[in-house]
Amino acid sequence: MQLHFLGTGAGMPSKERNTSALMVKLLDEIGEMWLFDCGEATQHQILQTSLKPRKVTKIFITHLHGDHIFGLPGFLSSRSFQGGDEPLTIFGPVGLQQWVEQTLALSKTHLTYPLQFVEVQEGVIYEDVQFTVRASELRHVIPCFGYRIEQKELPGELLMEKVQAFGVPKGPLLGQLKRGSNVELENGTIIKATDVVTPPKKGFTLTILGDTKFCEEAITLAEQADIVIHEATFDGDTTQLAANYGHSTNVEAARVASRADAKYLLLNHLSARFLPHDLPIFLAQAQEIFPHTFLTYDQAVFTWNSNKLF
Template sequence: MQIQFLGTGAGMPSKERNTSALALKLLEERGTVWLFDCGEATQHQILHTSIRPRKIEKIFITHLHGDHIFGLPGLLSSRSFLGGEDTLTLYGPKGLKEWIEFSFELSNTHITYPIEFVEIQEGVIFEDEQFIVTAMELEHVIQCFGFRIEQKPLPGELLVEKARELGVPKGPLLGKLKNGQDITLEDGEIILSKEVTSPPKKGFIVTILGDTRLCDNSKLLSRQADIVVHEATFDHSTSQHAANYGHSTNIEAAQIAKEAGAHYLLLNHISARFLPADIQKLVLDAKETFPDLYLVKDFDQFSWKNNELIQEI
């Protein structure tokens, strides 16, 4: 799994930061990409990455502010021209479906693939054999959601030598054992999968929060998460200003990660008021509360390997 940031700014684009969007790359897990928010010019940002729009399987929208959705109509349209044929599922608050369909109607835009709209309600919004995604409402000036993406436990590794010692021949029986199925040998002996496989491996947990002031649901979504993506629009000196506008500070984001028992924190959605020279102070101040954090910039990419977050250079 990889996370790549396509836009890390707040409110409007700047020379350093585009508006909100990030990609959760699940290429090894399911051969697809999940996009979270789609601010203006997101498809332009994608041109500078290895992401293929036809690989985007799901788009999750936290809320309907323009800096989180104004790139959607263009990206959805371009996906048709770029070979997208598979269904794309679009998750978002009430009103998103109406806005997209109205935009397509007025602009005479025709999509060549199916779009499935899911209006977000609190609770589980997606589940299959690999992942479960939970949404909870945050505290912003309009309805806004955060998402908790949990990878289900992975099968343990097959202990081939142990299986061979028990008389399991090469071939499909080994595959069945690896997939958790018990088997019966020709002589009638039953071999249990758990006897020849290591224990299941814990999957990763990623929490991606929309715009929010300090709130309990941020902490609940972040509980024991491996990675938390949290906005840090303001700094500690403007905490009251942040709360008035439904946003958080760098210190408040660090506080959420600490109290939730998260492992890593990625600070995102940075106001243009902070110049490059200010960034180091934002990081150092937040690290006093939660040391394992990064303040991200556009195109930063992180990989999750062996239960560690690795920033790619």
């Protein structure tokens, strides 16, 4: 799994940071990409990458502020022009469907693929054989959601040396063993799956939080997550100002990750008030509370592999 940050700024674009957009690349897992928020000029950011919009099968919107949705109509239109014909599902708060459909209708935009909307509420909003996505409302100035993506338990690996030693032939029997079923060879020998397959592996948990002030709901969504992506619009010197605007500081984001017993924290949605020379101190403030904290920046790519973030 890879996290490709297309926009990491807050409120409006700056020279250093575009508005909010994050591509979660699940190409190795399911051959898909999921987009979280779609701020203005997201498709321009994509032009600087090798990302293919037609591979995006789901879009999750945290809330309806412009810096999180103004790029959505353009992205949907470009997906058609670039040959996208696979269905696309958009998850988001009440009002998102109306806004998108009216924008497409008034601009006479025709999509070449089916578009489905899911109105987000508390609880599980999506589930298949490999993933579960849960949503919870956070504490912003308008309804805003955080998402918890849980990869389900992964099957163990087939130990080919042991399989060959037992004399299991190539073919369907190997698949049965990998799925956890015992098999019987032609000579009557019973091969137990537990003898030739490693134990199942725990899948990853990724928590992506929309705009919010410090709250218990964020901690619950982030509980024991492998990666928490948390907004950090303000710093530790402006805590009250952050709360007044329904936002968090870098220090509060670190407190969420610490209390949730997460593994890694990525600070996102940074205000343009923080210039490049401010960022080392900004990061250090958070790392004093939660050492495994990193800053995001536009076009940064983080890879999750073997329970580590690179």
